[in-house]
Amino acid sequence: MKMMTATIFEETEKDIENAYKLQSKPKIEKETSYVLSQIIVIMLGAFKDRLKEITFDTTYIHFNEQYVLSDKNRMALLEWLKRLMLLGMPTSDLEFGKLKLDLEDWYYQISGKDIVFDYREDYLIKPKQAAELLGVSNVTLNKYMKQGLEHVDTSSHNKIPNHAVDLWKDPVYCIKMQYLYQEKKRLRQTPEERLSEVYEELMQYKKKYKTSYIEKAFEGIDIDAMDDPSDYYEWRDLLEEEGRITDQIIGGEGH
Structure with missing residues (x-):
């Protein structure tokens, strides 16, 4: 099951390249908005067993113009298209977690704002379970959570999304998770x-x-x-x- 057809991929890729070739701010923002909306729609549809909703802390996105008009964003847009094109089902918790964290990071880059993921309760595990999976004590896990191990505020005992444990074991994504945690704290x-x-x-x-x-x-x-x-x-x-x-x-x- 593919999330994006080859035709849509090719046409969108052309539109992105054309927008940057012209350095047209409206066109670039339009393509950025389109790719963002596609990611959200596809994630909510493909991962409804994990996600309830994805929300933003603003009703209107004020783009970070310097970043959005840069070649970094052009490359990011093309990379997102490829990922959506190649995204198949089923997807492991680790791959879902990487997708989620990369979206969070990119959204922060393009807007400087926060994005919130609301998980289904049965996708969350107890801190004690996470500690066992990581092979650490509850005290150490609590330290990890303060450093940025993803967890959610909920009245339930289940607070840690399944993918967080796998991402914490990945050196690159562990650092990214901690960085985004600190940035989100700074925003809030x-x-x-x-x-x-x-x-x-x-x-x-x-x-x-x-x-x-x-x-x-x-x-x-x-x-x-x-x-x-x-x-x-x-x-x-x-x-x-x-x-x-x-x-x-x-x-x-x-x-």
């Missing part, structure tokens, strides 16, 4: 809200190491020789983020 939070979170996270490290200072906590320790230096690097990154956000608030930016 005020600097003050994020700073409050940073304070809470810093306090966890201070309590764990019984000191307010990272230098004292790791005094005399060769960080590079540690089996797991993640605490040091995460603490350090939080301190840097605290400084950036504080400067942003003091400078009156971000509002």
Whole structure:
């Protein structure tokens, strides 16, 4: 079962190339909107056993003109066409997850806005199940979730989409998942809200190491020789983020 016919693929490909050849902003935006709508329609139709709906945080897309008119977007549009053309059924959770994450990433590039995927409950698993599948403790899984392992806010105990576990094992998509998680948080939070979170996270490290200072906590320790230096690097990154956000608030930016 193919999601897009060869005829539609070829005609759309020609339209995209022509729009960029002319550098016509209306035509490029039209083709971008068309490809986006096709992805949404196809995903909702092909993956109705996983997805209930896909929603946006705005009723009208204001395109990021610099990106949309760039060759990067031209290449992205052509790549999406190929993926839709080659997309067959059935599709594994891993392949679905890659498609979902790539759509999320591309939508963020073209609009700077958020896109929300509403999953069916039976496609979600409990954090405990995810921990078992990843071979880690519940504490470590909780850390992964804070770093960006995809999870949804729901009243149910099932919070993690099936594909998230497979994507977390993939080095490229694991990084992409974490990046998008941070970007989405940035979109949804005020600097003050994020700073409050940073304070809470810093306090966890201070309590764990019984000191307010990272230098004292790791005094005399060769960080590079540690089996797991993640605490040091995460603490350090939080301190840097605290400084950036504080400067942003003091400078009156971000509002």
